[in-house]
Amino acid sequence: MSVSEPAPAAAPHRVVVLALDGVYPFELGIPARIFGCLPDRYTVLTCSADGRPVRTRADFTITADHGPEVLESADTVVIPPSAVTEAPDALARVRPGTRLVSICTGAHILAAAGILDGRPATTHWFEAAEFARRHPRIRVDPDVLFVDDGDVLTSAGAASGVDLCLHLVRRDHGSEIANRVARACVVPAWRDGGQAQYIERPVPSPAAESTAAARAWALDHLHLPLTLADLAGRARMSGRTFARRFQQELGMSPGRWLIQQRVDRARRLLESSDLSVDRIAGEVGFATAASLRQHLQTAVGVSPLAYRRTFRGGPARPPGADADRPAAARA
Incomplete structure (x- = not known):
């Protein structure tokens, strides 16, 4: 199913998926989906490293329509998990500056090629400790669903490839279009928390309550100066218990x-x-526009005005946009 959108002026972004021996079929199909x-x-193309059929981890073999030559024209290369842990020769065909994406243990390929050295990255939580041991120069984060390091992105296990591909759509074309794609695929547009919530742990007591109700309430009251005590009170827990339960369920602190x-x-x-940026800051619960600018810069690397210019259609300078600049710059 396609999402009806006006055709952009530029040529479609070319995504090439590299299928290696022992590839997992589910993750292989995520980019095309x-x-x-x-x-x-x-435009999504699937290729093998040598132009030959590829054996999957299931009981069938696939034949990709393309050989490794299509890697030379890729704008984004996606590497799903497979039985291969060494970088294939085909990877040398990728042009410098091409966006590189791994899903799950596909990160082994990027690591073996030295591409992740000195960078933050993630992989399936079950493999994370061994991955970090084998590649000590990589800053492995085992708790997140994906890591965006600009031109190199890595995701955690299996379905987190969906999260990462939706993130790329959101980064390329904005939240509205990414949300439409998510609805078409019947998946969440954004999953709360990281993969820490999926790591095997002792089963909690049946009496243990979730923080879900407090989170739902918080989403309806983001404009308020919410505190840990406010959220814990909604959950009828102590602050310490709530913070611990929250970390267990979502893999992050309530403040984050x-x-x-x-x-x-x-x-x-x-x-x-x-x-205006000042008004938006108040609507979402940041004390000042400066605070919004700081957190948006940390999250996506741009200012509110630059973000609006990129993803908002219509006039280049919507009403109130000058509020994104310091007073001295507006004088």
């Missing part, structure tokens, strides 16, 4: 989660409204 919803914006939700809400308002 997500990016394929936007055929006017993305609140910032993430506020930034995400601010991004949607920047894309869909003409509200």
Whole structure:
């Protein structure tokens, strides 16, 4: 199913998926499923490393329509998990500056090629400790669903490849289009927390309550100066118990989660409204526009005004946009 969108002026972004021996079929199909919803914006090609059929981890073999030569024209290369842990010769065909993406243990390929040295990265939580031991120059984060390091992105296990591909759509074309793709694929547009919530742990007591109700309440009251005590009170827990339960369920602290939700809400308002940056900061619960700028810069690497210009159609300078600049710059 494709998502109906006006065709962009530029040629579609070319995504090439590299299928290696022992590839996992589910992860192999994720890029085509997500990016394929936007055929006017993305072209998805699947290739093998040598042009030959590829044995999967299931009981069948696949024949890709393309050989490694298509890697030379890729804008993004995606490497799904497979039985291969060494970088194939085909990877040398990738042009410098091409965006590189791994899903799950596909990170082994990027690591073996030295591409992840000195960078943050992730992989399936079950493999993370061994991955870090084998590649000590990589800053491995075992708790997150994916890591975006600009031109190199890595995801955690299996379905986190969906999260990462939706993130790329969001980064390329904004939240509104990414949300449409998510709805078309019947998946969450954004999953709370990291893969820490999926790591095997002792089963909690049946009496243990979730923090879900407090989180739902917080999302309806982001404009308020919420505290840990506020959230713990909604869950009828002590602050310490709530913080521990929250970390177990989502893999992050309540404070980090609140910032993430506020930034995400601010991004949607920047894309869909003409509200000034000061007004948006207040709507999402940041004390000042400066605080919003700081957190948005940390999350996506740009200022609110630059983000709005990139993802908002219509006038280049919507009403109130000058509020994104310091007073001296507006004088």
